[in-house]
Amino acid sequence: MSIVTRTSNSGLSETTSQPKADSSTSIASSISDSGSHSTKSDPNEDSTATASSHSETSTIATPSKTSSAAVTSGTSGMASNPCPGQNLTxxxxxxxxxxxxxxxxxxxxxxxxxxxxxxxxxxxxxxxxxxxxxxxxxxxxxxxxxxxxxxxxxxxxxxxxxxxxxxxxxxxxxxxxxxxxxxxxxxxxxxxxx
Structure with a gap:
């Protein structure tokens, strides 16, 4: 699993968890805006700080590889097949x-x-x-x-x-x-x- 975090100039950060290739897990994204903002109009004035928080999570399912179980009786379907993974073994x-x-x-x-x-x-x-x-x-x-x-x-x-x-x-x-x-x-x- 790899985690990528991006922060924009406005203080918005986005953290994304991404599965490794060929994984059938979900991708979860978390977006949060929890930056502090401060404004000063005069250097002698007290500063005013505002903080806001926003959180959103979304899940996107990725397709998974499906395979049927090998047949173990009868005369139709696919029986166990070690190829191509075991070629030349x-x-x-x-x-x-x-x-x-x-x-x-x-x-x-x-x-x-x-x-x-x-x-x-x-x-x-x-x-x-x-x-x-x-x-x-x-x-x-x-x-x-x-x-x-x-x-x-x-x-x-x-x-x-x-x-x-x-x-x-x-x-x-x-x-x-x-x-x-x-x-x-x-x-x-x-x-x-x-």
């Missing part, structure tokens, strides 16, 4: 494997792997409501299958996934793929060195 699976998060990236089946040694394919798909639970599916897959999961694609926009006929929003991948841009609601997470 890592998530550690329960088995210690480290996944790098890439926001707005997809690895569709059939594109070249990041290492140039084949094509990316889906191992399976499921419906998950957080990236972390999608990564947990990949880790679980690796304990039960010979072909290893080396990355996931998680799409927070359930409506887009299901209306597009995907039957899921968490896709386990056999490999990380070459860069393939997608929407901010889609993210890739691949095992480092995978």
């Amino acid at each position: 890592t998530v550690t699976g329960s088995d210690g494997s480290i996944f790098t998060l890439l926001c707005a990236v997809d690895w569709p089946s059939g594109i070249q792997t990041a290492y140039g040694n084949g094509k990316v394919s889906d191992l399976t798909r499921s419906t998950e409501y957080t990236l972390k639970s999608c990564i947990s599916q990949c880790v679980q897959w690796n304990t039960e299958n010979n072909e290893k999961c080396k990355g996931v694609i998680y799409t927070a926009n359930l409506t887009a996934s299901f209306s597009g006929g995907q039957d899921g929003n968490c896709f386990l991948k056999n490999s990380v793929g070459k860069y393939y841009p997608n929407s901010d609601a889609s993210m890739a997470a691949g095992i480092l060195g995978g």
